[in-house]
Amino acid sequence: MIQKIIKCTLLAVLLCSLIACEGQGQDQQIEYFKLQDVTLLDSPFKRAQELNKKYLLEMDADRLLAPFLREAGLPPKAESYTNWENTGLDGHIGGHYLSGLSLMYASTGDEAIKERLDYMLEELERCQAAHGNGYIGGVPDGKALWEDIAAGDIRGGGFDLNGKWVPLYNIHKTYAGLRDAYLVAGIDQAKEMLVKMADWAIWLVEDLSEEQMQLMLRSEHGGLNETFADVAAITGDEKYLELAKKFSHHHVLNPLLDGRDELTGMHANTQIPKVLGFKRIADVEPNASWDGAAQFFWQTVVENRSVSLGGNSVSEHFNPVDDFSRMITSIEGTETCNTYNMLRLSKMLYQTSYDKKYMDFYERALYNHILSTQHPQTGGFVYFTSMRPGHYRVYSQPHTSMWCCVGSGMESHSKYGEMIYAHTKNELYVNLFIPSQLQWKEQGTEIVQENNFPYEPSTRIMVNPTKAKKFTLLLREPNWVSEEGVTVRINGEVYPLEKRDGYIAIERKWERGDLLEMEMPMLLRAEQLPDESNYYSFVYGPVVLAAKTNADDVTGLFADDGRWAHVAHGQQVPLEEMPTIVGEPGELTSFLSPVDGKPLTFRITHLQPEKYAEGLELIPFFELHGSRYIIYWPQATE
Ligand SMILES: [Zn+2]
Structure with missing residues (x-):
């Protein structure tokens, strides 16, 4: 018993060092600011956040709650939503x-x-009380299912578990929702509910052998291991860490531990959340080899499996690293959830490594994939962003569309402030150039960042300590800056650059009103598909460029509640009718010229067939909506 207490105390100390333990004097631990400390100022991100707020409020809570009440034996107050919410995945959107x-x-x-x-x-707490065993969930006939599982009757795999549609994936959303309500929104009631629900999971699997667990984990289960590691961190109780490890899928973990990429053919968004769990366990335990597995996974997905806008997968599965042909032909290209999860993984890895590469990727995927997946008028979310030249995307509607990417989208556009800044005890990292106001309470300092970025390649940062303060400001030197390089001015004077690990370090005693300006001239690049086939995407600074072709037959642009309404089913334009760039790979960027008076806009020429002789206009992909488009261009020589 004493040994156990000592162990638990040790765990609590360790956990404390890994989670934000303010006032502990940990000089080098990088910390993120709470969303409450960061206020977005006018920018496309702020507008996306406001639109998302409307979308969230437009949804009907009682319809989302209906499956939970039904399963708890309580009368629902409204009818369930349709689409994925009444065909088996009932309750996932509620989470x-x-x-x-x-x-x-x-x-x-x-x-x-x-x-x-x-x-x-409140309503979910009523459901939990009615179940009486800690469970909360909308899985149809969940009670019988979970009893079968607990008794070791485990069948299926993939999207099926004992004849149900990914029930573990479904309940993971409730776990994550309760965690966020506690850790992000600060609501204590959610912590109690979360811990009770984690105790229910202990009951669920306590009699299962390792073989039975691994059999069950063949079925998609989101990041259950991550949320259980979170519960361990929240409570300081090791039993939840054991639970998290028990919910870790060896079939995916083991090759990653050995540095082997065996991901081809696997359902992508089933695997990414498992890796989030490996990483979270690695941080809480701590465990260097599991951390290495997460780093390897990130590296291989980002470097070998991602397209220019930061997304991955074809028809939800990882394509072969040496064959992206289906990425070009399929109407089911990159899935938004995958990138939502890769950004979460980047956030976790950056925190423990300080490696700027995670932020370079984060920025790329944030501007070009995440931001681009919200319709700028309706706030509707995109599921697949096809790379097929001349195809288009469709958007969710609040009362018809209950897809996974609606769920993750509701989160993505609500947290744009999370990675703009980070800090150690006396260093402030500026990682993103998103207009915002930061309260750095520990240093009694306000930071105001304003700009018209990326439309103008610069940012202005006002430093406002309540009284003069000495600390180091670290500006991320982006990986997309042109040869001219970055210029920094402080109060109008050019500041000699001191570089440190990809950052520009400015150590000084800051006075209220100090103004820092950074110029970041952008480089124009042609990026080839990772398989080195002759397809190129143009990227200016951090911005992926795309051409609008036309809006012919954009069937289902605003999705109804059909089971497959998340797929853009309109006509596929034959690829041979799409333009090809004619020239040598090394000269492609010279075929683009800036359009006067339109920032981030270029005209591309040297296109065939003849009807494209006048060229096409390229704009930021994140601005391109309701139309067919081209992101990747086939290239050929004369
Ligand atoms: Zn999705």
Whole structure:
């Protein structure tokens, strides 16, 4: 018993060192700011956040809650939503909704969002009480399913578990939602509910052998291992860490531990959340080899398996690293959830490595994939972003579309403030150039970043300590800057650059009103597909460029509640009718010329067939909506 207590105390100390333990004097531990400390200022991100708030409030909480009430034996107050919400995945959006509301409340302090979140939690708490065993969930006939599982009757795999549609994946969303309501929105009631629900999971698997566990984990299960490691960190109780490890899928973990990429053919968004769990366990335990597995996974997915906008997968599966042909032909290209999860992984890896490469990727995928997947008028979310030249994307609607990417989208557009800044005790990292106001409470300092980035390649940062303060400001030197390089001015004077690990370090005693300006001239590049086939995408600075072709037959642009309405089923334009760039790979960027008066806009020429002789206009992909488009261009020589 004493030994156990000592062990638990040790664990608590360790956990404390890994989670933000303010006031502990840990000089070098990198910390993120709470969303509450960062206020977005006017920019495309702020507009996306506001639009997402409307979308969240437009959704009907009672319809989202209906499956949970039904399964708890309580009368639902409204009919369930349709689409994926009444065909087996009942309740998954309700879980995401908790996360989305929590993030939005933390980012904006909006009272209507808080009321909605409180209401969701109250209703779910009633469900938990009615079940009486800690469980909360909308999985149809869940009670019988879980009893079978607990008894070792485990069948299926992939998207099936005992004849149900990914029930473990489904309940993971509720776990994550409760975690976010506690850790992000600060609601204690959610912590109690989360811990009770984690105790239910201990009951669920306590009699299962390792073989039975691994059999069960063949079925998609989101990041259950991550949330259980979170519960370990929250409670300081080692039993949840054991649970997290028990929920870790060896079939995916083992090759990663050996540095082997065996991902081809695997369902991509089933695997990424498992790796989030490996990484979280690695941080909480701590465990260097599991950390290495997560780093290897990130590296191989980002470097070998991702297209220019930061996304991956074809029809939700990892394509062969040496064959991206289906990426070009398929109408089911990169899935948004995958990138949502790769950004979460980048965040976790950056925190323990300080490696700037994670931020370079984060920025690329944030501007070009995540931001681009929200319709700028309706706030609808995109599922597949096809790389097929001349194809298009479709958008969700609040009362018809209940896809996974709606769930993760409600979260993504609610947390744009999460990675702009980071800090150690007396260093402030500026990682993203998103206009924002930061309260760095520990240093009594306010930071105001304003710009018209990326439309103008510069940013201005005002440093406002309450009284003069000495600390180091570290500006990320982006990986897309042209040969001219970065220029920094402080109060109008050019500042001699001191570089440190990809950052520009400025150590000084800051006075209220100090103004820092950074110029970041952008480089134009042609990026080839990772398989080195003759397809190129143009990237200016961090911005992926694309051409609008036309809006002919964009069937289902705003999705109804059909089972496959998330796929853009309109006509596929034959690829031979699409333009080819004619020239040598090394000269492609010379075929682009800036369009006067339109920032981030270029005209591309040297196109065939003849009807494209006048060229096409390239704009930022994140601005391109409701139209067919080209991101990747086939290249050929005369
Ligand atoms: Zn998805």
